[in-house]
Structures are given as structure tokens and as C-alpha cells.
Amino acid sequence: MVSASSPLLRGISSDDVTAIAEGRITDPFAVFGPRHRGRAGLLVAFDPHAVSMEAITPSGPVPLAPQGHGVFAGDLGRRRKYRLAASDGTRRWEYDDAYRFGPVLGDLDLHLIAEGTHRRLWQALGAHSMNHEETPGVHVAVWAPNARRVSVVGGFNGWDGRRHPMRRRGAGVWEIFLPGLQPGEAYKYEIAPPEGAPFLKADPLARLTELPPATASRIPDPGHRPWGDDAWMQTRAARNNRDAPISIYEVHLGSWRHRDGRALTYREAAVELVDYVHDMGFTHLELMPIAEYPFGGSWGYQPTGMYAPTSRYGSPDDFRALVEAAHAKGLGVLMDWVPAHFPNDAHGVAHFDGTALYEHADPREGFHPDWNTHIYNLGRNEVRNFLTANALYWLEDFHLDGLRVDAVASMLYRDYSRGPGAWIPNKDGGRENYESIAFLREMNTLAYGEAPPGLMTVAEESTAWPGVTQPAHLGGLGFGFKWNMGWMNDTLRFVEHDPIHRRHHHDLMTFGLVYGFSENYVLPISHDEVVHGKGSMLEKMPGDPAAKLANLRAYYGFMWGHPGKKLLFMGCEFGQGHEWNHDQALDWGVLGIEGHAGLQRLVRDLNTLYRAEPALHARDADPGGFTWIDREARAESLFSWLRLGHDGQPPVAIIANFTPVERRWRLGLPRPGRWREALNTDAGLYDGGNRGNLGAVLADGPATAGQPHSAEITLPPLSTLFLIPEES
Template identity: 80%
Template sequence: MITQDDVAEIKSGRVLDPFAVFGPRHRGQAGFLVAFDPAAETMEALTPKGSLPMQALGDGLFTGQLGTETSYRLRATKGPHLWDFDDPYRFGPVLGPLDLHLISEGTHRRLWQALGAHAITHEGCAGVHFAVWAPNARQVSVVGDFNGWDRRRAVMRRRGAGVWEIFLPGLQPGETYKYDIAPMHGGSALKADPLARATQLPPDTASRIATSQPYDWADDAWMESRHLRNNREAPITIYEAHLGSWRHRDGRSLTYREAGIELVDYAHDMGFTHIELMPLAEYPFGGSWGYQPTAMYAPTSRFGTPDDFRALIDAAHAKGMGVLMDWVPAHFPTDAHALAQFDGTALYEHGDPREGYHPDWNTLIYNVGRTEVKNFLTANAIFWLREFHLDGLRVDAVASMLYRDYSRKQGEWVPNHLGGRENFESITFLREMNALAYGEGPDGLMTVAEESTAWPGVTTPVHEGGLGFGFKWNMGWMNDTLRYIEHDPIHRRHHHDLMTFGLVYGFSENFVLPISHDEVVHGKGSMLQKMPGDHATKLSNLRAYYGFMWGHPGKKLLFMGCEFAQDHEWNHDFGLDWGALNHPGHAGMQRLVRDLNTLYRAEPALHARDADSNGFAWVDREARAESVFSWLRYGHAEHRPVAVLTNFTPVERQWRIGLPRPGRWREALNTDAGLYGGGNRGNFGSVHANGPPHAAQPHSAVVTLPPLSTLFLIPEDDR
């Protein structure tokens, strides 16, 4: 029979082994039923043979004898109200030994299918299975509106590997929930589900049961051919966008489905090959732009449902465009409802703040040396790539992961076991993540590292000893060239090497040239504001710089608003200043970026050997006094070359350039053209390479080089 100790534990919520206390076999006594519902005044068990009354012990606790019956439902009443329900404590476990073994081992490649909340049918009954990893908890309960947020109602079963689980019959997708976690030292805390696949709209913080219906994808053709679009020889120009501020409608951001029309159509019209979305894993603080996520498996509910997000990606694929998303495994916020001290201990984070606290962002650092935490993140990468058909992940803050002393003073960091600063655990994690992404994710994807140091082998395959990324942001090129272009033209001759140094290491990795959101916030000014001179001169400088960038080896990335030279720096609370396009100079800048994208895609010499030193040759590298740069871009044998010239002074020049072929070279693009807002100075459409050998080339031509301009020349003979 039930003891007074059991009664006291149930009513106070201190039950530690709920499946031994509740259900049809109390403390192993087959047929002795204990049920608890604090809203009920009476209760009976409904069996195939009839109704069996239960004894009320007060405060919603009931006991009764089932005899040999194993199938039953419960009927409760309170006054005139009556309700029937299935007893969660009559159901067996859902997770099998293989799941638990893989979780314990840290190798569960589909972790999101085991943990979290899943609408399933279990032992013939529809409901929701909950499972959470909390190895140091004393007790874990599922709470929500469905049980009055009462932690006594759905105490979970403790399994191996530190996992807790329970099947709650009758629940439907859409319900909100949290875990009430009681640590060993007493008390309890409400925590969102780390594996939740949907959440409430911030500032609310509960997890939400996601739908179990599969999404009907329409992108088979894209998925089968995208390996041709995402490799290092493909033309890749990326439009980086913050979904919350790209465009506002009626004072609000666009939804995922609206962006699937407007953003996708715009980026496609502009000639970009990919859209990169700033982080969309759920985040509570809008001012973090998504870089402080609290629900790594849930697309933010700000813009719609997970299926709405899938619809956006589907729409991009229908237009022949890839979609990347920023992914943040380097750190997580300290919000009380999320991962911090999840089970009362430093579970996901390092316990030592010298390893577990990030001073730059006031965040916590994942302990990827713990197998389960590493598995949480590697599986998360696969989750986004498989479940949402993303074409790649741009991994944020990789440098902060690689170095134990990143942003730390002497004595504020813990050396590795060899006494050095390299973070071996993070290196292992990144290698495993990339190996799994390329091995487990659908074919043709890419991973991109935001890595700001000279760490070797970032884009070298894992099996060759590298980190295994597909591409790396070239932060050095970005910093150097922006420093150069911000100087008044009269001083640029003294900083000439800033524009050439990038080619010293330019083929050591598979680089992306990034002009990202980080360059147009926090007082740095917009791209236009960085330029010297009056408004017209600023536009000319920026047009020439974009021409230099598109002619330079490396894939391209441009943050939204930069393509039309937005006057002011980006503010995440407001939409872009689309009204700027009413000004001819800004509309011309937009036209230029569109045409640069078109030219880059059309000419293999500009993209096929972006990561190959044989695809580039300087013509004029040392024209310091004139601040002129010229070079040749080559594709493979069947591709025609492209000559690029940039003049970063406000002086028109007659410039002899060495060329590899004789004959007519078409002026394919001139950033000073009138339709871009320039002075329409140039070469009347072409030049002739009928001059003597020059600069190690067998032919040459005299080119009119407009002030503050970049020109692209293409030979007119057959390719």
C-alpha cells in the first residue's frame, strides 16, 4: 500500500522515482494504481471491463486496485466538470539503448530526433515524447499550460546517459512547455528545452512543441545540382542580410514567407548567387542581431514558423540561389531560462571563468571538451543543413575558439596541457563538425569560417590536417583595403602596400572577401561615409573600390544597403533607407553592383581560379606615385583572360597596360560610366593591344583611365 512518506513526497513534489510511485504498479505492486491530479475531486479508472473507483487521499491524490487490468484511462471530476485522460505513468520508455549509448558516447548524429519534444504515437496512443539531458539533476519535470505549470504533475523518468524522458499522452503540437529542473543542492529552475524546435515569441521564453508533419520540399533539382554552385571554382557572390531590418512593412519586419518573395527576388535581380542570413536560431535580445542564441535548434519565431523558414529557402532555391546562415557555436548568453547552469552545474559551459566566460560579449563558452556538449553542437550543424536545406553555415567567431588567450590578459586564461595557447578541444570540435557536415549533410554544401588570424589550414581538408572549412573570410584583406580607401587620395601613395599585401597570402586559403555588417555599425560609418571627399567624390571612390573588390581574387560578400551606398550606418531597429534610390548616384551604385555580379558570373576568368595563384598576375603592382593597380585574371585554358585596372586618384591618366593577347579588348565595365553616376570618361567601348611588349606581357594598349575608377577589359577574340 502507499505509505505516508510517499504521500508527503507526492504532495510536496519531491518524488525522485515517479514510475515506481505512480501508475499501475506502485512500488512494484502489480495492479495497485496511484494517480495524481490536484484539480480533481473524484477519480476512477476506466477499463475494458468497466469502471473501477479510486480512493481520494486529499489534494488530488488517488489510489485504487486494477487487479489484472493493464489497459485503462482515468476519469476525473470537479463539481460539474468531467474529463478523461491517459495516465502517462502507464507507458514504457521511448528511447532505446542505442540512443542512450550514442548520447553517452557523444556520437548521436541525429540528436534532435532523440532529445527534445516530439509528437508521436506510442503504445497505440498519440501524444508527445519529451527527453532532456540533465545528468546532475535530482528531479526533472515537464511543465506547461497543460498541467498548470505544476512540477508535481509530469515528473520524468531518469534513464542512462544522464537523460530524462516521459511520454505525455494527448498533447498536441503548439503547446508551450519548459523543464522544471531540481539540482542536487536544492531548489529548482524553469529551463527552456535545449533541443526545442520551436519557441514562443520573445520576450516570452517557453519552448513550443513543433509540428511533426514533414515539409513538402520542391527543390529537388537544386539539391541535385548545387554542388556546381558551391565549390571553389563557382561564381559566388553573397548578399548578407539581417532579416529584421532589410525592409519594414507597416512598421514591422517582413515574415519569412514575405522575405521569400521580396528579399529573394531582389537579391536574384541584383545578380547575387547566395543570400547569407544573420543568425536565426532563437535569441531573446534583438540587439544581439542573433549572435546570442538561446535555442540552437529553433528558427526564431519573430518571422514565422519553422516551416515558414523552410518556405523562404525553398523560394531561393527555385530562383537558383543558395542560402547560408550564420551559426554561433563559440558562445551563448547567460539568460536564466537557457543553458547557463542548466542542471544546477556548469553543464554546457566551462566551470572555470578563465575558460567559460567570454569578456568581449559577456557570454559563456561551450565546453566542447565534453563529449555530450560537442555532440550537441555538431548535431546542430547537421540539423540546420538537413532539416532546412541550408546550403552552408558561416561559423561565427572561429578565432575566439582557436586561442585560449583570445581577448584575455596574462593570468586570465588557462594554457593547454602543453603550456600553449592553442585550444585543442575547439580544434577537434571544428574538425569533427566540418567532417560531419560534408559527410552527413546533403551533397554540395559549404562551411565558411570567420577567422581573423593567420591560423594555418583553415580551408585545408580534415584528412590533410586542416580545420576542414570550405571557405574563410579574408579579414586581413578587408581591414587593409578599407584603411587604404579611407585615406585622402593625395596620401594613398604612402599606403600602397595595403592594397597589394593581400595577394602575398591570397591563395593560401579559399577566401571570401567580406564587406559585412561589422564594418557599418558602432560608429564605423556606412561604406559611403568611410570615403573621403564630397558626396560625389565619395560615390566615385566607392564605385572604384567595389570594382577593385570584384576584380580581386576571392568570392564576394556584401552587406545589405552597401549595394546602393546607404548614407548612414546600419541600425537593426529600422529598415534600410530605400528612399536613397531616388538619388541618381545611389541608383547608379546599385546598377554597378548588379553589373559587377553579372560580369563576375559571366566570365570564368573572374571566378574559376579565385583560389589558384595561376589565375592571377600583376601587371602594375608598384605604381605608387599614381595609386594605380592593374592585373590579369585567368580561367582555365578554354577561358579568355580579363584585365582589371584601378585608379585611386582623382586624376585622369593615359596608361599603358601589358596584355597577353593582341587585338581589340572590349571595355566590359567602367565604374565611371554615366549610368553608374560617373563622368562617362573612358575608351569609347574598347582599346587595341597593338603596342610593344610591356610589363612581362607580349602586347600592350594605351588606356584612358578615368579618375577614381576601375575598368575591366576583355579580348574580343573567341574564347
């Protein structure tokens, strides 16, 4: 071995050798490869496992002299094509030298990244198999502007950050082409921060990951099988707009159903889940977050791999197969998307290059007290671009039909869940978060403008922020729909009361219509209502088991008859007995208990009726599509209203009785003649008392409740009825 103080061979300095051995090379393409320190033909290579090395060229081998610590050097002369051959004394290996290859990213990519406008960021950053300079391999690029050094590490180089330090480019981007690297290889970045020791990070743009609890990124396959859902994609706009019937089944894939003690894979769900959702009459399937996440107890709402479908259930292609199978059955697929916050796991983007890069430095802006997570710095071009491109990625690469954006309220207000002195006002001294508002508008504009047409975005926004579903160019946030959290809270409070007390809380059921057409609303009974001690939907209902089921049937009838698209969390459709547990499969066994299968049949029939009758969906966001018949029957806890379609479409009358008392009631109706009882939640088919009107009522009575005609009807206890006029 040559001593550090002696002159070294072939023009490489002892300082360079020491820096290589200690992992301090910050400009590797000036040190390694065939142009050491600009001297053409002087080849320097490093392999700590080699005792000898040579360059194999078309004109013969060129020996490389050992410089100590695994560093080798030699003069290639004018030769430009070569491979390295190394030996440890017992075995020999050959490989292409990563440092003979030029950069991959062009100036336009770097300009767009710096500007925060790279619409297809996932095609520039991350890991991509490709042929570069006639050689197969993998190009890897990452944004880490404040790092002293960034290296790619993995099993292919012994997880040694000295082996493949990356080339620093403009815009804070580092890149390298790794010849010979294969799909499936695990990798991370070793990052040397501005100060302190290097650490490992997963790739923020990884499109494939190891199975948790392992945290490395993996090289994805270079392509995926062609899509077979052209018919769906060409016609889905008619299924996703505000005039369409939209009934959403919300699913946590890990706990919907288990097989052999484990969750279903994506491909198993493509059969079992898709068939079930289709059979139940839902129009859309909404998956709780699929982006990779380390902690199962977060249900996916603390993601670290924003560009990677979780490997818990299979590969990205397996997830595509699930989406395609849903489309083949006429089902849209939505995914919960989380741009509001991210966890502080060591392998994630928190403090990514040793600085507050993706997050705000000041915890008054950059830390969520509710979730113990970081907040994205949306005022930074590159961070905003990371998320807007991510939205496009899921919509384009996986043909998703929409994104439900989580925790929007927490993004809109700087003082969200913060007391005095714990937040920073905006530049005008207010609480509105201008950067988040701009981001949400940009995300929605790009999603609707750049992704395949016909999609939807949905906001989980729990305040009265105006214009959530107004177009961005008109000053709104640009979402297609908004969850109606107020309706959900009010109506659940009402129905949880014992029927004898409901007369005192009557307005909880009617108040939602005061603002019910100010946005394009979805009525959500989501996972949030059946966890954290809230009990299942069935447990919320008062009374004995039979009364609980009757209450729940009546409530679902009220919900499906109410203006707004529908969302129901898995298990709620058959009356899961206990609150949801993400570690366990749903309690499908309750379907063998009287009443539960009937509740399931009711939800199926509600979906069928909802889709079949335009009056129940076509004017969900139009005040002209709704009118009360009687909203003031407080003593009886009774509500009746009309749903109206467009010209030529028959109206639907809905009447709900939330007391355990059977009533004879004169119901005002807009037309004379027979009105068929299209659905009665007390029917024997649903394991109810089978009381009602023998299939129809006759509107032959006087004007009542502002309607020109009326019918005397029987209202079963704890029930909702749907009446539709028969053709004359």
C-alpha cells in the same frame, strides 16, 4: 482528508503522499501508474484539482480512493488498459495516464548520447509528436545528468512541476510520453538542481519557440510539407565549390525591409528578398543567425534556441519556404551559426541542471569577456554532440547550402581577449584550444560527409591560423572557405585615406596577394564594417558626395576583380547613407538621390560580369589564375592585374585608379588586338563622369610591364576598368 500520520489506503505510504505534494518524487514511475513501488495493479495518480477520481477500464470503472493532497489510489488487478476520470465537484475530465506508458528511447540512443556520437540527436531529444503504445501524444526527452528531478510543465498541467516528473534513464537523460498533448502547446522543464529550489528552463532541443520576449518552448508539428527543390539539391555542388562564382548578399532579416512598420515574415521575404537578391545578380543569400535568440540587439549572435528558427518571422515551415524559394531562383542559402558562445539568460542552457553543464565551470575557460557570454565545454562528449548534431540539423532539415561559423578565432585560442593569468594553458602549456580544434574538424567532417552533398562551410577566422580550409584528414580545420579579414581591414584602411595620401599606403592594396592563395578566401564587406561607430561604406569614403560615390564604385570594382569570393552586406550595394541600425529598415529612399541607383546598377553588373567570365572566378584559390601587370605605380595610386581562367577561357585585365585625376596610361596586355571595355565604374550608367575608351582599346603597342603587348588607355578618375580581348 486523511491525516499524514494515519495508515493510508491501498498500500501507499504517508511519506509518498507528502513527497508527491511537495514535489520531491525523483523516481516517478516507481510511485505513479499501475505498479506503485513494484506492486502490480496498485494504481496511484495525482491531480491537485480533483476531489474524486476513477480509472475507466474496458471492464468498467475502478474507483480510486483519495489519499490527501490530490493523491488517489486503487487496485486495478490485472487490468492494463485504462484512462483516468477526475472531477472537482462541478466538472469532469478524462485523460490518459502518462505513467502507464513505457520508455521510448532505446539502449542504442542512450549509448550514442553518452558517447557523444548521436548524429541525429534532435530525433532523440526534445519534443516529438508520435503514437506510442497505440496512443497519440508527445514524447519529451532532455539531458540533465545532475538534476534531482526534471518535470515537463505547461498550460496542460497548470505549470505544476509535481504533475509530470520524468523518468530518469541512462546517460543523464530524462524522458516521458505525454498522451494527448498537441502541437503548439508551450512547455518548459522544471528542474530540481542538486541543491536548492527548482527553476524553469526552455528545451535545449526545442524546434519551435514562443515569440520573444516570451521564452517557453513549443511542441512542433510532427512533419512538414515535402520539399520541391530536388533539381537544386542535385546540382548545387557545382555552385558551391571553390571554382564557382560565389557572390553573397548578407542580410539581417529584421531590418532589410519593413512592411507596415514591421519586419518581413519568412514567407514575405521568400518573395521580396529572394526576387531582389536574384535581380541583383548575387549567387547566394547569407542570413545572419536565425536560431532563436532573446535579445534583438544581439542580432542573433547570442542564441538560446539552437534548434529553432526564430519565431519572429514565422514558423519552421515558413523558413523552409524561404529556402525553397531561393533555390527555385537559383540562389544558395547560408546561415550564420554560433557555436563559440551562448548567453546567460535564465531560460537558456547556462547552469542548465544546476551545475556548469554546457559551459566550463572555471570562468578562465568558460566565460567570454568580450561578449559577457558563456563558452561551451567542447571537451564534454554530450556538449560537443549537441553542436555537431545541430550543424547537421540545419543542413538536413532546412536544406541550407552552408553554415558561416562565427567567431572561430575565439574558439582556437585559450587566451583570446584574455590577459596574463586570466586563461588556462592546454595540457602542453600552450594557447591552442585542442578541444575546439577537434570539434571544428569533427563538425566539418560530419557536415561534408553526412549532410546532403554540395554544401559549404565558411569560417570567420581573423588570425593567420594555418590550414583553415585544408581537409581535416590532412591536419586542417576542414572548412570550405574562410573570410579574408586581413584583406578587408587593409583595403578599407587604404580607401579611407584622402587620395593625396594614398601613395604612402599603396602596399595595403597589394599585401593581400602575398597570402591570397593560402586558403579558399571570401572577401567580406560584412555588417561588422558598418556598425558601432564605423559609419556606412559611403561614409568611409573621402570627399564630397560625388567623390564618395566614385570612390566606392572604384573600390567595388577592385573587390570584384580581386581573387576571392565576394560578400556584401545589405544596403552597401546602393550606398546606405548612415550606418546600419538593426531596429530600422534600410534607407531605401536614398535610391531617389543621384548616384545611389547608379551604384546599385554597378553592383548588379559586377555580379553579372563576375558570373559570366570564368577568369574572374574559376581560379580564385589558384595562384596561376592571377598575375600583376603593374603593382608599383605608387605615385599614381594605380593597380593593374590579369585574371586568368582555364585553357581556352579569355583573360580579363583590371586596372584601378584611386586618384581623382584622369590619366592616359600604357597598359601591358598579353594579347594584341581589340580589348572591349566590359565594365567601367565611371560610366554614365552608374552616374559617373562617363569618361573612358568608347567601348574598347587597341593593344597595338610595344611590350610593357612584362607583357608582350600594350594599349594606350584613358583612366577616368576614381575608377576601375575591366578589359576582355575580343574574338579575332
